[in-house]
Amino acid sequence: MHISDGILSTPVIAGGWVVAAGLTAACLRKVQLEEIPKISVLTAVFFVADLVHVPAGPTSVHLILNGLMGVILGIRAFPAVLLGVTLQTILLGHGGVTVIGENAVNLGGGALVAFGVWQLRHLTRFKKREVVFGALAGACGVFASGMLMATALLLTGREFLVQAKLVVAAHAVIMVLEAIVAGTCAGFLAKVKPEALAGHRTPKRAAAAVGPAIVAVIIGTGLLAPHPALAHKLLVDYTAVKEGLLVEAFFPDGTPARNTTMRLMTPDGKVLRQGMTNDHGGFLFPVAERADYVADADAQMGHYAKVAIPASALADVTLSDTTTADAAEIERTVSKVKAEAFPIRRVAIGFGVLALLGGAGLVASRRKRHTHSDLDPHTH
Amino acid sequence: MPLDIDRYAHLDSAIQRWDPRVKIVSMGLFVFGVATLKSLPVALAALVAGIGFVRITGIPVAFIWGALRWVLLFLIPFFGIMPFTYPGPPVFDVLGLGFSMEGLRLGLLIMVKAVAIVLTAYAIFGSARFDVSMIALQRLKVPSIIVQMLLFTYRYIFVLIEEMRRMSTAMRVRGFVMGTNLYTLKVVGNFVGSLLVRSFERTDRVHKAMLSKGYDGTFHTLVRFRAKDTDFAKAALVVGTVATLLAVDLVGFFQTAVAGWY
Numbered sequence: 001m002h003i004s005d006g007i008l009s010t011p012v013i014a015g016g017w018v019v020a021a022g023l024t025a026a027c028l029r030k031v032q033l034e035e036i037p038k039i040s041v042l043t044a045v046f047f048v049a050d051l052v053h054v055p056a057g058p059t060s061v062h063l064i065l066n067g068l069m070g071v072i073l074g075i076r077a078f079p080a081v082l083l084g085v086t087l088q089t090i091l092l093g094h095g096g097v098t099v100i101g102e103n104a105v106n107l108g109g110g111a112l113v114a115f116g117v118w119q120l121r122h123l124t125r126f127k128k129r130e131v132v133f134g135a136l137a138g139a140c141g142v143f144a145s146g147m148l149m150a151t152a153l154l155l156t157g158r159e160f161l162v163q164a165k166l167v168v169a170a171h172a173v174i175m176v177l178e179a180i181v182a183g184t185c186a187g188f189l190a191k192v193k194p195e196a197l198a199g200h201r202t203p204k205r206a207a208a209a210v211g212p213a214i215v216a217v218i219i220g221t222g223l224l225a226p227h228p229a230l231a232h233k234l235l236v237d238y239t240a241v242k243e244g245l246l247v248e249a250f251f252p253d254g255t256p257a258r259n260t261t262m263r264l265m266t267p268d269g270k271v272l273r274q275g276m277t278n279d280h281g282g283f284l285f286p287v288a289e290r291a292d293y294v295a296d297a298d299a300q301m302g303h304y305a306k307v308a309i310p311a312s313a314l315a316d317v318t319l320s321d322t323t324t325a326d327a328a329e330i331e332r333t334v335s336k337v338k339a340e341a342f343p344i345r346r347v348a349i350g351f352g353v354l355a356l357l358g359g360a361g362l363v364a365s366r367r368k369r370h371t372h373s374d375l376d377p378h379t380h
Numbered sequence: 381m382p383l384d385i386d387r388y389a390h391l392d393s394a395i396q397r398w399d400p401r402v403k404i405v406s407m408g409l410f411v412f413g414v415a416t417l418k419s420l421p422v423a424l425a426a427l428v429a430g431i432g433f434v435r436i437t438g439i440p441v442a443f444i445w446g447a448l449r450w451v452l453l454f455l456i457p458f459f460g461i462m463p464f465t466y467p468g469p470p471v472f473d474v475l476g477l478g479f480s481m482e483g484l485r486l487g488l489l490i491m492v493k494a495v496a497i498v499l500t501a502y503a504i505f506g507s508a509r510f511d512v513s514m515i516a517l518q519r520l521k522v523p524s525i526i527v528q529m530l531l532f533t534y535r536y537i538f539v540l541i542e543e544m545r546r547m548s549t550a551m552r553v554r555g556f557v558m559g560t561n562l563y564t565l566k567v568v569g570n571f572v573g574s575l576l577v578r579s580f581e582r583t584d585r586v587h588k589a590m591l592s593k594g595y596d597g598t599f600h601t602l603v604r605f606r607a608k609d610t611d612f613a614k615a616a617l618v619v620g621t622v623a624t625l626l627a628v629d630l631v632g633f634f635q636t637a638v639a640g641w642y
Contacts, residue, residue, distance in 0.1 A: 004490045005415045028525060033597050036525065037583040040532030044540050045576065047533065051450070052544075052568075068572070083529055090411075090501040091385070093451035093494035097415035177565060184569025185576070193577050 002088070002103050003149060005096030009156040016102030016152070020082055023108065027078040038196075039080050042073050046084035050094060061174055066107045067141025068182045070114030071134055072189070074198035077115060081108035106148040114141030118186075119199050130197070134186025139179035146171025234260075236297045236305040240313050241284075244320070248282040249297035249305065256281025260299040267292050267308070286320045384538065385502060386510045388439045395437045395507045399611040400516035406615035407433075407504045413622035414496050420485060422629045423492040429621055430499035437507045444502060451498050455491045463487060510534055515601050524597060531599075536579065543578060547571060 008016075031039075049065040069077040082104040089095040095103050114137035121133035149171075150164035189196050234257060239246045245264070249257035262283045264273045275283045277297070285295070296306035389396065395403065414426045434444055463483035505513055511531070518527050551571070558564050 005493060031525060034587060036528050036597075037532055037587045038580065040529050041536050041540075041576070041579045041583055043529060043533040044536035045572070045579075047537060048540050048544070063568075065572070072576070079525075079529070083526070083533060087533065089497075090505075091447070091498070092454060093498040094454045096490075096494070097411055097497055180562065180565040181569040181572060184566045185573040188570050188573030189576065192573070193580065196576065196580055 002085070002095030003099050003106070003152065005098050007156070007160075008099060008102060008152055012152050012155050013098055013102060016099065016105050018101075020101040020104045020108070023105070023112075024079045024082055027075040027112075031076065035076065039073060039076050042069050042077070043080040043084045043087075045069075046081060047087050050088055050092060061177065063181060064107065064110075064142055064145070064174060064178060065182070066111040066145060067114035067138035067178055068134075068185055070111035070116075070141055070198070071118045071137050071182060071186050072196060072198055073111075074115050075112065077111035077198075078104075078108040081111050102152055106145045106152065109148050110141040110143075110145030113144040114138065114182075115198060117141075122199070128187065130190035131183045131187035135179040135183025137186070138182025139175045141182075142171050142175040142178045146175075234297060234299050234305040236295060236307045238295060238307055238309050238313070240315070240317050242316060242318055244284050244286040244317060245293070245295075245309065245314065246282055246284050247295040247297070247307070248280070249277055249299065250281050257297060257299045260297050262295065262297045265294045265296070267294055269294075287314055287317050288319060290314045290317070290319070385505045386508065386513075387443065388437065388506055389509045389512075391438045391507075393436050393438050393507070394614065395433065395503060398507070398614055399605055399607040400508045400512055401519055401605055402607050402611045402615045403507070404504060404513070404516055404520065406618045407500055410618050410622045411497050411500050411504075413626050414493055414500070417493060417625065417629050418489070419629050420489050420492065422625050423489055423496065425628075426622075426625055427492050427496040427499075429625075430496040430503070433503035434499050434506075437503050439502065439506050444499070447498065447502060448495065451495060452491075455494055511599075511601075512603055515599055515603055516605065518599060519605060527599075528597065536583075539582065540575065540579065543575060547575065 046065055046069055049063045052062060066077070066081060069080055073080055082100075085095060085104045085107060086100055089097055089100055089103075117140045118133055118137040120136075121129045124133075126132075146168045149167050153160040153164040153167065186197065194200055234249060234251060236247060236249050238248070247262055247264070249260045249262065251257065256277070256279065258277060258279055258281060260277045260281070262275055262277055263271050264285045265271050272288075272293075273285050275285075277283050287293075290311045292311050293309040294306055295309060296304065298304050410429075414423070414430075417423045417426060463479050463481075508516070514527055514531050517530070518524060548571075551567070556567065
């Protein structure tokens with residue numbers, strides 16, 4: 001899944017390049033000459049995966065295999081993905097030249113998450129752990145890519161909410177396919193050529209520490225970093241409902257701006273009505289006549305936003321000249337509209353739970369180290 | 381798909397004779413310039429320029445079409461989705477989805493630009509032997525790891541495709557049919573696995589052979605580049621073209637497909 005040119009905002013594109021360059025440099029540290037052919041084979045596999053279509057009901061999808069890259073290459077997967085994306089863009093027209101950085105961050109970030117998940121296998125010792133963790137890594141790699149892509153879209157603007165949701169939904173479907181392919185492939189390699197898998201020779205303790213650390217760091221930076229950035233922009237939107245004009249103030253991640261002063265004005269700045277937003281960040285203005293209005297919200301500390309409301313948008317509103325609408329009515333109307341917001345918080349919580357599980361596993365494995373011998377029954 | 385992009389490098393034309401270093405830099409600027417265009421008429425002009433580049437190199441249309449088929453295959457679904465998902469005033473409804481003209485224009489723009497860029501890329505890398513292009517990149521101070529990865533990857537793409545073809549023939553002979561089921565996916569997983577094992581082993585042999593011949597991560601070559609005045613004149617022409625396109629685009633003479641996005 002690639003983003004094309006001309007969709008993301010300039011700061012997001014620039015950020016993509018910076019992060020991609022930084023991660024490439026970091027992931028290529030101390031690279032050995034003999035590693036390069038292996039990295040290149042996987043880059044070629046990643047490139048060719050774009051051309052291999054797997055039937056999925058009436059249509060067909062192509063595999064991404066970024067999770068598998070993480071499973072085999074470890075952190076070297078990132079530069080491989082970057083190069084693969086570059087070739088796909090230039091030779092296949094897939095994606096866009098200006099967004100190579102961002103696409104590499106999305107897909108390569110997914111590969112790194114997959115590697116983190118894959119390393120968690122060292123914490124367990126059951127027979128088919130390569131299959132199970134390979135599948136988990138494949139799924140997490142694709143899912144993380146979807147989330148990163150959705151984050152990039154949402155950082156560009158709230159108008160991409162629909163696309164962001166579609167992206168996550170599409171990735172959720174591919175996730176299942178990728179999980180099965182990556183799991184089978186990892187199981188196959190574990191049997192046939194275990195030394196080809198990433199982290200095969202890593203000492204257990206180091207692997208156990210690195211895996212969860214990578215997962216936590218990437219998920220933390222990927223999902224928490226945009227949060228304060230997003231929270232700095234206040235947005236105002238309006239919906240004409242039967243009871244009046246519902247104006248909402250919120251931050252781009254969907255958090256409502258509570259206790260924010262909201263005003264309804266005429267286009268020339270005369271304040272008609274004023275009020276404080278409720279817990280849902282909304283305020284319901286009764287409308288006395290169908291005219292052009294301007295609504296603004298001031299959440300203090302420089303957070304200010306306004307929106308123009310044309311008279312044509314008020315066609316369905318029942319006119320009334322009461323000064324304030326009933327509080328219960330506001331609650332009801334606002335929560336009805338709010339129900340459609342993107343569940344980024346729930347998803348973030350889900351990732352948090354995963355990271356916590358990883359951490360708990362790490363603690364458990366540290367304890368195990370003291371009781372078990374150095375012999376790992378699953379590696380020779 | 382013709383992935384052996386340098387099949388027609390032996391032809392003789394102004395682009396084939398161009399110093400690869402100067403060519404890569406100036407045409408690279410062209411590609412980046414085209415990628416940032418925002419209005420459809422200017423993008424169409426860039427497409428014409430891209431077609432012009434390919435015509436000059438003399439690469440047969442059938443060869444280019446083989447590549448473009450894939451590009452269009454990727455872009456058409458996108459082009460169909462964009463009008464329905466782009467937030468813009470809907471012109472009419474299809475099954476409850478608003479068809480937005482803005483989205484259609486954006487879809488067209490993305491498609492035209494992508495085709496122009498792929499054509500230019502074929503003019504860049506189709507007009508010199510791939511190893512010569514890589515040496516040019518090395519002379520341009522691209523990190524040697526990246527150059528080596530590019531070269532190996534390029535090589536392995538053919539190896540992989542060849543290997544995949546052989547393996548899938550073998551699978552079909554044994555009666556395998558792809559379907560939407562768990563079994564197919566497992567087979568694909570094992571397929572990728574054995575593809576990797578075969579490739580790793582081959583890679584190992586090749587790499588050892590290279591090491592025994594003294595490979596140390598740099599490419600030693602007898603190819604010498606000498607940029608002449610005509611090379612820089614061609615570069616000025618290409619860079620001037622893209623600068624003009626960008627200027628026309630920025631002046632706002634044409635309606636941009638992405639009003640208010642930047």
